[in-house]
Amino acid sequence: MTSLFDPVQAGSLQLANRIVMAPLTRNRSPNAIPTPLVAEYYAQRASAGLLITEATAISPQGQGYADVPGLYGTEQLDGWKRVTSAVHAAGGKIVVQMWHVGRISHVDLQPGGQAPVAPSAITAKSKTYLVKDGKGQFAETSQPRALLAEELPGIVESYRHAARNAIEAGFDGVEVHAANGYLLDQFLKRGANQRTDDFGGSIENRARLLLEVMRAVSGEIGGGRTALRISPVTPANDIHDPDPQPLFEYVVRALGPLGLAYVHVVEGATGGPRVLEDRPFDYPALKAAYRDAGGQAAWMVNNGFTKALAEQAVRHGDDLVAFGKPFISNPDLVRRLRENAPLNPADQATFYGGGAEGYTDYPALAA
Template sequence: MTDKTLFEPYTLGPLTLPNRIVMAPLTRNRAGAGLVPSEHAATYYSQRASAGLLITEATQVSAQAQGYQDTPGLYTQAQIDGWRKVTDAVHDKGGRIFVQLWHVGRVSHVDLQPNGEAPVAPSAIRAATKTFVNNGFADVSEPRALALDELAGIVDDFRQAAANAIAAGFDGVEVHGANGYLLEQFIKDGANVRTDAYGGSIENRARLLLEVTAAVAKEIGADRMGVRISPVSPANGISCSAPQPQYDYIVDQLSALGIVYLHVVEGATGGPRDVAPFDFDALRSRFQNTYLANNGYDLDLANTHLNAGKADLFAFGRPFISNPDLVERLEQRAPLNALDPTTLYGGGAKGYIDYPTLEISSAN
């Protein structure tokens, strides 16, 4: 027996990944007119195609689902065509790519909403967070509570966006049920005080996420979809009084639906792993398919957790921004490029497609 490593192949549903390293979804706010992926997006993603799997930046399922300036959509033909250029470029490099689908819910601003309407949420509770709008950060707007008869439309928006993703050439989709966005707003009682079938009990608060997951799985196949969750992350002002039983239930249901992977933010998104007590090993044991671990991983921690059986795949986020060849750098234990934080959100090629690879660096 030899130790497992991140650099061995892995079978994910119908896909064979060349390694266990996943590029996490990373919002870059560079979509063009009509919220179509920018002219540089195909280059950006194809530069990173050596990852075992690429997961795109979060992509809205409808006009109402937008919460940040210049984030792409997947609900118009122009957007589908724009994403097709990205998937073709990635596949030409031998890569595999899923799109992350989101509805931000209350994490939005009236200036981003159709006709300047209020953002929607499970309950009319404003989030204690900011969004990126009008080329700067601003407090999110006061939301309105979704009516019961609107929820089937939300489910169908996710279903249709998943169908559009396949039409755009994606290998699959990830449903964004994390980080304080709409599906998690329903899950967590700090944002959901409804008294109907979508509020109150653990089962009721999980209902919308599970309905979305079932609809997407029926549309494109459970073996072509994953779901992202963040049980204890306080991202975007979200909170839950009892996350362990809530997420034990959710993961049992997601496992029964047969989705190909569960993407788990362990701890606070982009912050401490030990932000709150939680047994992530319990989720791992409850989920029958691939467990994708996220948050604060480096090569050594990932290999340690892999060999302890704690996860199958590992997501790396910001290191992929400044290191398009992150897989090769990790394998060679080569130095990493420094990240330019001033180019994270918005802009053009600078800080997006101009970070050097090892090949380029050694040639200079």
């Protein structure tokens, strides 16, 4: 019987166990540069089968929150090299989550104070995180402008270039962030995409940008080092589609031939209920559609998993289970799950911004 603690192959990645640290934004990278403290934080958690970094902007335009890291400048990449070296020295594997926030941004965070970009000029009823006078604060997102069709090849190129940067910085692979109401999810879903060109309207058109990105990234670094995160029904960041089942089944079928490392699926509302009465979704059918299209990637599930739910998921054929908040306060979460040890409670007041407190100072079990 397969267990959480058995090894698994995910594309080119040989993982020691099936427990994954989910991406968790922590806002501790001033000027988008990961600090030595960031390296310590990830190395502490290297017993996970796989670490997925916090979402990391592929370009200055892709930035949507203060003090989140980037993947486009020399100093940022040098910071990430410290992180990947520390994780590998601790015996871990790490991929970077590549991010373009689209409309979930603020003019104060955009180059030259320009408007954020989006598929359509529809403001999200959401908030972002700014730092002013040394203090973090949440602010309403700014009115975006609609991307021109001729700008989209440049977006694809930014993803491709960021993927190459990631490998050069020592990452074992990349995860393309197409979930939680950010740019690629905005193109997918009709609540944010009201375009009338080749990137709007039909399912095929709305999925076009995502699939172009996935082909570019996998073509650049290899499918076995490329992964994707999706969240079919989450309402995060004011995102919605009236008929997500055929949309996401189309997407995963198109991914089948790419030989990806894994597909990461957020079940239900990100950070909220696993089942939404007003947004039903058939996750087994999604997985079946992917397998029917020849997709062999590891299947990763996420959102509110306990040890019991995770064990059940693995028994029923899911390959990997991502844990989010428990990894914040339990650097040795894998050991705690294995030994059924109690978990440290997390201090939500220290989730975003700050220094070591609530970041690298949570205790591990005694040796």
